[in-house]
Amino acid sequence: MRGNRTLKDVERGIAGFYRDRRRMPTYSEAMVLLGVRSKSVVHFWVRKLLAAGVLEKDARGFLHPSRRAFGLPMVGDVAAGFPSPAEEELRDVISFDEYLITKPGTSFLLRVSGDSMIDEGIHPGDLVVIEKGREPKSGDIVIAEVDGEWTLKFFRRKGKDVFLEAANVKYPPIRARLELRVGGVVSAVIRKYPG
Amino acid sequence: MRGNRTLKDVERGIAGFYRDRRRMPTYSEAMVLLGVRSKSVVHFWVRKLLAAGVLEKDARGFLHPSRRAFGLPMVGDVAAGFPSPAEEELRDVISFDEYLITKPGTSFLLRVSGDSMIDEGIHPGDLVVIEKGREPKSGDIVIAEVDGEWTLKFFRRKGKDVFLEAANVKYPPIRARLELRVGGVVSAVIRKYPG
DNA sequence: TGACAAATAGAACGATCGTTCTATAATCGT
């Protein structure tokens, strides 16, 4: 049982462990993970992963996955097409959690129902990230209570006039009779296509 | 320097450390983090975090953040409105990295330019997750090379007929002259609104 | 104000960590 172990294999093993357990394996655990019986073998491969930039050591000497070990490479724009493996390495890596969760603790997720924001590209079934307790600016998309129902709308302010506007010609603008209950501001939209 | 330390404070400190360094702090490090001078104080708070479900111990006795420590709570749908703190605790928590990255290693990110998929709710500036090397099914959104340029289109197959279709009346369907170069299949769309 | 609980300090300790060393086995190039 030898030789047939590539850097990618080891990386996948370690990365999988980290994904599942949210911590690095110890050398003893990595022995099992790699199917070897000596810590020095683990040490051997860890040094390779360090050199490859998959793992890093911090000031205290502790091992942790590097920034680019997780997340997806950001490779440019659609016009540029899809990347060659070479240039793929060079681009930045984005973790969605870092990218989308700017205010942990005050944000939450809703699944969109209804088509009131369809012209803004927010479809039924999409997920929206809501930041609660943020003061909406004119033009922000908010979740608001209208006629006892919660819905997504543009928040508009023109001088003293405050109203809600759908991104769908079917729905007329809405002015608050008494007060406008705004639950939060949409900070992101996520749509996942079934794989 | 005493007494004024809440569970939330400690949680934020530990969580912040984990976010930055991608590993748990040691007890010694947590002492500095919490501003205390004894490991037993750390132990004291760690037990509280364990009880609160913020941290967990695995079979080996190692500490790691729980699933619900990161990510955002999924609180239902828009019609249900925004949640009370109470029910917020009960719902599932979603990590975007887990949710969106189903095929690490074969996926990458592109920023959308152009409006060819605008009626599908994919706008210029949005991010799309591309799975490369996946065989597109009819109806999938793909990145494809058309007239030497890369663009997003629906992939359509009707019997023997294979063609690309925009989600925008401005663009007519496209049939491949020679071959259809498909770079990958869109598995998700992400749009972030400036905060 | 006094008693009790909550929070912090500090020291001691076994367990286990990651490193390093030497030695052996498989693979490759010529």
Add this chain to the structure above:
DNA sequence: ACGATTATAGAACGATCGTTCTATTTGTCA
């Protein structure tokens, strides 16, 4: 075929980990 290189094994070791214990200080409430 054979030396050089790469990969694995196994043992030894100091460092540091997290736990536990006892003691002290601060806050709360009757």
